[in-house]
Every structure is written in structure tokens, then in C-alpha cells.
Amino acid sequence: MSFNYHDGVLYAEQCSVAELAAQYGTPLYVYSQQQIMNNWQQFATVWPAPHRLCYAVKANSNLAVLHLLAQLGAGFDIVSGGELARVIAAGGRADRVVFSGVAKSRAEMAEALAHGIYCFNVESAAELEQLNEVARAHQVMAPVSLRVNPDVDAQTHPYISTGLKTNKFGIAMSQARDIARRAQELPNIQLQGVDCHIGSQILTAAPFLDAADRMLALIADLRQDGIAIQHLNMGGGIGISYQHEQPLDVSAYLLELQRRAEALGGLTLMLEPGRSIVGNAGLLVTQVAYHKAGEDKDFLLVDAGMNDLMRPALYQAYHEIIPVQQSAASPLLVDVVGPVCETGDFLGLARHLSASAGDLLAVMNAGAYGFTMSSNYNTRPRAAEVMVIGDQAHLIRERETVSDLWKGERIVEVPR
Numbered sequence: 247m248s249f250n251y252h253d254g255v256l257y258a259e260q261c262s263v264a265e266l267a268a269q270y271g272t273p274l275y276v277y278s279q280q281q282i283m284n285n286w287q288q289f290a291t292v293w294p295a296p297h298r299l300c301y302a303v304k305a306n307s308n309l310a311v312l313h314l315l316a317q318l319g320a321g322f323d324i325v326s327g328g329e330l331a332r333v334i335a336a337g338g339r340a341d342r343v344v345f346s347g348v349a350k351s352r353a354e355m356a357e358a359l360a361h362g363i364y365c366f367n368v369e370s371a372a373e374l375e376q377l378n379e380v381a382r383a384h385q386v387m388a389p390v391s392l393r394v395n396p397d398v399d400a401q402t403h404p405y406i407s408t409g410l411k412t413n414k415f416g417i418a419m420s421q422a423r424d425i426a427r428r429a430q431e432l433p434n435i436q437l438q439g440v441d442c443h444i445g446s447q448i449l450t451a452a453p454f455l456d457a458a459d460r461m462l463a464l465i466a467d468l469r470q471d472g473i474a475i476q477h478l479n480m481g482g483g484i485g486i487s488y489q490h491e492q493p494l495d496v497s498a499y500l501l502e503l504q505r506r507a508e509a510l511g512g513l514t515l516m517l518e519p520g521r522s523i524v525g526n527a528g529l530l531v532t533q534v535a536y537h538k539a540g541e542d543k544d545f546l547l548v549d550a551g552m553n554d555l556m557r558p559a560l561y562q563a564y565h566e567i568i569p570v571q572q573s574a575a576s577p578l579l580v581d582v583v584g585p586v587c588e589t590g591d592f593l594g595l596a597r598h599l600s601a602s603a604g605d606l607l608a609v610m611n612a613g614a615y616g617f618t619m620s621s622n623y624n625t626r627p628r629a630a631e632v633m634v635i636g637d638q639a640h641l642i643r644e645r646e647t648v649s650d651l652w653k654g655e656r657i658v659e660v661p662r
């Protein structure tokens with residue numbers, strides 16, 4: 247792991263986190279380049295060509311992260327025109343981009359067609375018809391994969407489970423054959439594959455393999471209908487260890503997937519990992535503003551809030567919180583809470599920590615869905631981001647200034 251204590255001080259690779267906080271201020275996101283590379287290699291080594299890996303941009307879309315992954319040969323899974331623009335700006339290849347998302351606009355479709363992306367992951371019959379129209383208007387063929395909902399229970403938090411019938415995502419398995427047939431008829435649609443994404447933070451291979459079996463059965467049916475399906479994209483969703491969870495064995499899962507797909511033959515496999523590439527490669531450094539002794543419990547009031555890291559407030563997600571400088575003082579039972587005016591504004595509840603005003607804390611495993619979900623609520627400038635490479639730290643996003651926050655706003659004269 248790339249975050250370790252040396253003589254009681256937390257390091258990111260060979261950079262002291264305390265020194266980073268002194269130099270760049272807090273709250274501060276710190277990423278380890280080596281950890282991102284290691285995570286990527288874990289997938290890439292057991293995923294020989296022509297199989298493809300498309301990093302899910304929404305997990306962490308900083309240009310430096312995207313550039314690093316592009317250098318490693320990554321494709322990208324995007325969910326908006328904005329993310330496509332980021333991939334291009336970071337030097338990623340458009341012909342390795344897959345475009346997910348339930349409500350793509352005409353403008354986003356046109357842009358993606360102009361860039362020549364690898365394929366659109368189409369989520370409904372209506373989207374398929376609209377994509378055909380947009381492609382016709384531009385006199386091009388739109389490469390398509392159908393996102394099918396395999397109706398498996400990923401046994402994860404309801405907000406991050408996407409593979410059940412009741413979710414808004416994907417085409418129902420029972421409609422997939424009809425919609426595939428329709429795709430064949432449409433003159434500007436080129437049906438290439440099928441995809442699914444059953445949820446996030448999934449800790450066992452069973453739901454993935456269950457979904458894969460259903461998708462492979464669908465592909466067999468489609469081939470019987472004379473529809474040549476060239477790829478199966480199993481999405482992302484591989485969980486990481488936030489507390490004491492035992493994540494699944496990635497290479498075992500990938501090899502088993504390949505084994506099952508080979509039985510059918512002629513299939514390129516794809517994955518869209520996000521969290522498992524960047525999650526454990528980032529931490530959020532925050533400074534304690536106050537220690538408040540309450541009647542029932544104590545609070546550590548820190549300078550990072552739910553606007554900086556939303557996962558605890560949004561999903562009751564657990565993030566380990568550790569001191570940047572270890573201390574010998576005996577720990578207290580505390581809630582670690584932010585400055586935002588919401589009761590849900592916490593980073594961690596009922597933790598055993600010894601820290602006082604001015605001390606630094608590190609919120610671990612914050613590399614995925616951390617910065618990308620941050621907001622300016624309470625007119626709080628978003629945090630700076632730093633990428634550590636060995637003993638070098640690189641500022642990869644400046645801290646926002648307060649005046650950045652009202653850029654584009656206008657005062658309207660009040661009639662007198």
C-alpha cells in the first residue's frame with residue numbers, strides 16, 4: 247500500500263502528508279500515482295488483448311488521473327459530454343470510449359459521433375431511435391451496445407445497486423431480443439455488443455458471474471436470431487476494502503469470466519472499473535478546528551465537510567479516519583463532523599481518535615467518488631488535489647477561490 251506511517255507520521259509514497267497539508271492547505275485530496283498504476287496492472291495483466299478495460303471516469307475525473315490511465319492504455323467509460331471532453335483534454339483516445347448513461351442528449355450523441363467513440367451503451371428503445379436519427383443527420387453509423395438489466399441482486403447499498411428490474415438502468419432482459427432486432431433494422435445503427443453494470447462496491451464474484459451467465463445466454467439467443475454480437479461488457483462495480491471487507495479476487499474473477507465467455511467463442515470482453523482503480527489510491531486530509539465535548543459524546547469539528555466528501559452523508563458510507571501524526575494520548579469516542587449546516591454532515595461516527603485543534607486527520611480510501619462528487623454547498627471552495635510520485639508532489643488541481651464560485655452570477659438592479 248502507498249500510504250504508510252514512518253516514525254509516527256503518515257506518508258503518501260515518500261511524501262509526508264503533514265508537509266503536503268502545510269504546503270497546499272486543507273482540505274486536500276492526495277493521490278498516489280503508484281497505487282493507481284498497481285490497481286490498473288492488477289486488471290491489465292489478466293486481460294489480454296483484444297479484451298478491453300474502460301476506466302469509469304466518474305470515479306475520479308481529474309485530468310492527471312485520466313492522462314496517467316491513457317498512458318497505461320486505458321479506454322474510458324463516460325456518462326456525459328463533459329466527461330468526453332475531459333478524456334480528450336487529457337490525451338485519451340476517443341476510439342476507446344464507451345458512452346453510458348440513461349438520458350444522453352442529442353448534442354452529446356452528436357459530439358460523441360463526431361469524435362468517433364468506440365460505442366454507445368444504449369439504455370432504452372427510445373434512446374436507440376434517437377441515436378439512429380442523430381447518426382442519420384450526420385450521415386454516420388452509430389456503434390451500439392445494448393445495456394441490459396440482468397436482474398441480479400448485487401447485495402450492495404440500494405443507492406448503488408443498478409442491476410435489479412426496479413432500477414432505472416438498462417433494458418429489461420425480456421425486451422432485449424426485440425430491441426436488438428429493431429437495432430438491426432435501423433439504417434444508422436451498428437449493433438456490436440451487449441453490456442451490463444449491476445451495481446457498485448460488490449464484494450463477491452457470485453453476482454457478476456450470475457449476471458455473466460445471463461448475458462451469455464442472451465448472446466447465444468441473439469446469435470440464433472442471426473445477430474452477430476462481438477463484445478460483452480460486464481461493467482464495473484468491483485468493491486474495495488473500506489473497513490474490514492474482504493474484496494473479491496480480481497484476477498480469479500477475470501479469468502473465470504474469460505473461461506465462461508470462451509465457451510461461446512468469438513467474444514471480446516470489456517470491463518468498466520472505476521472505484522477499484524482509484525478508490526484506495528486517494529485520501530482526504532483535513533484539519534481539526536475544534537474539539538467539542540458534548541453531553542453524550544464528543545465531536546471533532548474538522549475543515550472538510552459533506553461538500554468535500556459526500557459518501558458518508560449520501561450512503562452512510564464508512565471511511566477509515568486516522569491521525570496524520572500518531573499520538574500516545576488515549577483515544578476518545580468521537581463523531582468526526584464537518585462545518586456544513588446539515589446534521590448529515592459527518593465524515594465518521596463513533597470513532598476512537600485522539601486529536602485536538604490543529605491536528606490533521608486523513609480520511610482514507612477517498613480516491614473514488616470523493617472529489618468528483620464534491621460541491622460548493624455553503625459557498626465552500628472545492629479542495630485542492632495533489633498527485634504524489636515517489637518523493638515528488640504535483641498540484642493537479644488548484645484550490646478554488648471564493649470568487650471562482652460566483653463567476654457567471656449577475657446582480658439584478660432592484661427597482662426603487
Ligand SMILES: *Cc1c(COP(=O)(O)O)cnc(C)c1O
Nearest residue numbers: 302346443446482483518520521
Ligand atoms: C459507475 C459506473 C461504473 C463504475 O463503477 P465502479 O463501481 O466505480 O467500478 C461502470 N459502469 C457504469 C455504467 C457505471 O455507471
